Amino acid sequence: MKYAVLLRGINVGGKNKVVMSELRDLVRQLGYEQVETYINSGNLFFETEASYQQIHDKISQLFVQHYPFIRSFSLFNKADYEADFADLPAWWDENLARKDVLFYTDQVDKADVQRRILALPLRDEVVHFGQLGVYWGKHEEKEYLKTAYHKHLLKEPFYKLVTIRNGKTFVKLGDYLAD
Known part of the structure; x- marks a missing residue:
């Protein structure tokens, strides 16, 4: 495997x-x-x-x-990976300004991460909670500096317990796993 x-x-x-x-x-x-x-x-x-x-x-x-x-x-x-990929919402395939995956690590409390993210003032953003991580999309680049992702993520206690990859790298991970 x-x-x-x-x-x-x-x-x-x-x-x-x-x-x-x-x-x-x-x-x-x-x-x-x-x-x-x-x-x-x-x-x-x-x-x-x-x-x-x-x-x-x-x-x-x-x-x-x-x-x-x-x-x-x-x-x-x-x-x-394939199960999470198959469960992605339709917005993941849209042409968003930014897409990131906050991969859960072995030290993170998934329920706490989800609760804390849902409490953030999400602006021009969409999130999806998968089994491997949090899929986060930002619609407009010009609004990025106002997003919860930009303004609040670094301050969250779970931040050091996730590892982030952008959408392109997420796809590349699948390519490596498929070989």
Whole structure:
């Protein structure tokens, strides 16, 4: 089965450096196959027959040993991605100014994230709560600075417990999982 691991806050502004070729080598040493990465922001893919819990435990231990600044991550398989993709609302296919996915990590309380987002003053925005994360769309670029996404997201306590990918990267994740 193909899996994806999404890391948060690495290789940003020279902090929390993770060299993708080294990460791929370490993951291969765990016994995983067809190990790939996409761009330099922590998108990792591999194939294994191990269980979700076995993978989670091994990856967690790898981060403790080699990258202690990685305290949480998002782990899902091809079937999980395809189910979320199939359940996306119609607005996801529209030509929006911005689309982002706030992927839940293993440390997040999904119900709390959903409750807190619904309490925000959503302006020119739409949200969809999937199993893998929160799908967030912004209609007009000129209104972006007024959105809850821009004005409130960074202040939310869950912000450091999600890892964000834009809509184009979300599609690319599916391409990697499909191969």
